[in-house]
Amino acid sequence: MIRLVPKLHDTYVGKAIVVTVLLVWSVLVGLDAMQTLAGELKNLGHGYTFGHALVYVLYTVPRRAYTLFPNAAVIGALMGLGQLAASSELTALRAIGLSRMRLTVSVMLTLGLLTALMMAGMETVGAWGQIQAQNVKLSSRYGDVAVARYSGMWAREGNVFLNAASGEEVKRDGKDSLLLHDVRLYQVGDDSRLDSITHAASAEHVSGGWRLQDVSKLDFGPDSVRQSTLPQQEWQSRLDPQTLAVGLANPTYMAASDLSRNIDYRRRNELDARDYEQSFWSRVFYPLNVLALCLAAIPFAFGNLRSGGAGKRLFYGVLFALGFWLLQTMCGKAASAFRVDYRIAYVLPPVLTLLTSWWIFRKRDE
Numbered sequence: 001m002i003r004l005v006p007k008l009h010d011t012y013v014g015k016a017i018v019v020t021v022l023l024v025w026s027v028l029v030g031l032d033a034m035q036t037l038a039g040e041l042k043n044l045g046h047g048y049t050f051g052h053a054l055v056y057v058l059y060t061v062p063r064r065a066y067t068l069f070p071n072a073a074v075i076g077a078l079m080g081l082g083q084l085a086a087s088s089e090l091t092a093l094r095a096i097g098l099s100r101m102r103l104t105v106s107v108m109l110t111l112g113l114l115t116a117l118m119m120a121g122m123e124t125v126g127a128w129g130q131i132q133a134q135n136v137k138l139s140s141r142y143g144d145v146a147v148a149r150y151s152g153m154w155a156r157e158g159n160v161f162l163n164a165a166s167g168e169e170v171k172r173d174g175k176d177s178l179l180l181h182d183v184r185l186y187q188v189g190d191d192s193r194l195d196s197i198t199h200a201a202s203a204e205h206v207s208g209g210w211r212l213q214d215v216s217k218l219d220f221g222p223d224s225v226r227q228s229t230l231p232q233q234e235w236q237s238r239l240d241p242q243t244l245a246v247g248l249a250n251p252t253y254m255a256a257s258d259l260s261r262n263i264d265y266r267r268r269n270e271l272d273a274r275d276y277e278q279s280f281w282s283r284v285f286y287p288l289n290v291l292a293l294c295l296a297a298i299p300f301a302f303g304n305l306r307s308g309g310a311g312k313r314l315f316y317g318v319l320f321a322l323g324f325w326l327l328q329t330m331c332g333k334a335a336s337a338f339r340v341d342y343r344i345a346y347v348l349p350p351v352l353t354l355l356t357s358w359w360i361f362r363k364r365d366e
Helices: 008-043 050-086 089-095 100-141 241-247 256-268 274-284 286-297 310-338 342-365
Strands: 145-148 152-157 160-172 175-188 194-206 209-220 225-235
Touching (some): 050 310, 160 194, 256 274, 286 310, 310 342
Antiparallel strands (some): 145 152
16 A cells, blocks of 8 residues: 655655745745835825735735746755755765655655645635735726626726626727627616616727627616617717726636636637636646746756755756746747647646656666
């Protein structure tokens, strides 16, 4: 029977890795948050105060931690193993019969646990915090625009409430325009009763208002409901498209479950879902990328355990890791440009990296 209980050396190496990863992680996230806060200072005014900017940045910290975790994992793992090597503890572990591959397994177990926790955090707190951050910025500056996690974007103009499931900026005759999908307009009377509901497959901003396509409208009378349909309808509104664009959720920051629902919706309605597919598959292959990235860099932490050059090995390891992320980015961009399946683009770099790392370990352990 296979025992899944970690051994003593797994726990010892794991503690060293956790400490250094958390230390590096805290520094990277702190620097990124401070840089973002400094950038938000130029947006102060029109109701957006320093307090709003601070709350906005704090809400985005879980998402930033998720984004920066791979870098922290690589640097932290190299530093942790470097400390063990400097104190001859890696040499002692090798002396009792542990190979480089077995020590790497101890590191991977620790990083695998941290990666799983990080993914769970992004799917819950991270995605929620990003929406709350957007709402803080929008409500403080514009007041009548908000973002909901499951019901898209909401905006208000007078007695009309607008809800859009999604949207994107498009080019029309060389000019930027905002296109909203699955739009609903709720008209409320002065007596706070619902007067009408207008549904449109899409709404595009034009000069002086919005152009609704495939319109279906329900008018509520005192004792009746009247339904009407129109292929196109103009809606005179002063809602600012730039303001609404800020409120649209970025697929990169959405939870995987939300991405999956958006992909299904867009496919059913024959809309372009490539941006959502790219974010979804990058989320699926996130743990494989983290482990492959760290495994590729770990051989640089060993080297000749009795010699110096720990700083040089750390530099080469980080440089190799950056090369991996550059390859990953290039594959993602190429898949987008040439309409290649994103699963191929995101699985190819880590698989190649894992095979290369396995070959290096085999050569060094011979």
